[in-house]
Amino acid sequence: MLYLEDIKLGDRFISRKYKMTLEEIQQFAYAFDPQVFHTDEKQAKDHPIFQGIAASGWHTSAVTMRLWTECFPVAYGLIGSESTIRWPRPTRPNDYIHVEVEIVEITPSKTKNDRAIVSYLTQTLNQNREVVLISTTKIVVFKREFSAVSL
Template sequence: MFPHYLEDLAPGQRFQYGPISVDADKIKAFAAEFDPQPFHLDEELARDTLFRGLAASGWHTAALTMRLFVDSPFKPAGGLIGAGVEELRWPRPVRPGDALRIESEILEVRPSKTRPEQGIVKVRTTTLNQHGEPVQVFVANMVVARRPG
């Protein structure tokens, strides 16, 4: 795979990658360290919550999405450098046994007005479960290098 310079990208381009599997032990381990709430830690306690069962933390879903994004065919020159997130939603929970994949779409490409060596690319990435249902949607602005010379 080659690096994608700003000039290589255009609105409408799509990149896909996955799947990655989610299991109860990983959900609980992430939650124990970063989001220790009962619905992320204990199947029995989780049954009586809004989630009606064990659910991954949204931040765990975000971390899994980032892993998929890094491994995907989308390879911006200079790396995956975020300049901010405009939108982040979790429309449904991630459950043990889910297999997640991502679909990313370039929404906007614009050269920087103040830094001629780079630009900003707006990307929407949707994380889907094995049923094709979205479990996370985020829109991020990324810094991408321009082609040298």
């Protein structure tokens, strides 16, 4: 587990690769984002932007979250306070995606000296190193001396 003392500006974390299958893309879309460019191969081919099946951006985000938790093991979890997100290109069936995280800012709490807000830039890339998701996220990170009493 990583504590605030273990993290510094410029630190980088890289995840394993994850294969986005057609079946998983369709299952996620049927459950959470049922649009034809996520669910129907034939109709997706005629879409003016996607021109084929594309994973929901929320699916790509969910996989990104999974990969974050594996490669960036922050003590007490990734407690988000803010995030911006963009999907500059679609994630496709059989893409292998991975996450690259870089610490870009550490802001100590003004009221609690046992924690800080850590900002990190995430790029989720496919097998061709094309960015399919980019985000800046702020999380709460605790020092080793953290006590639940100070909440």
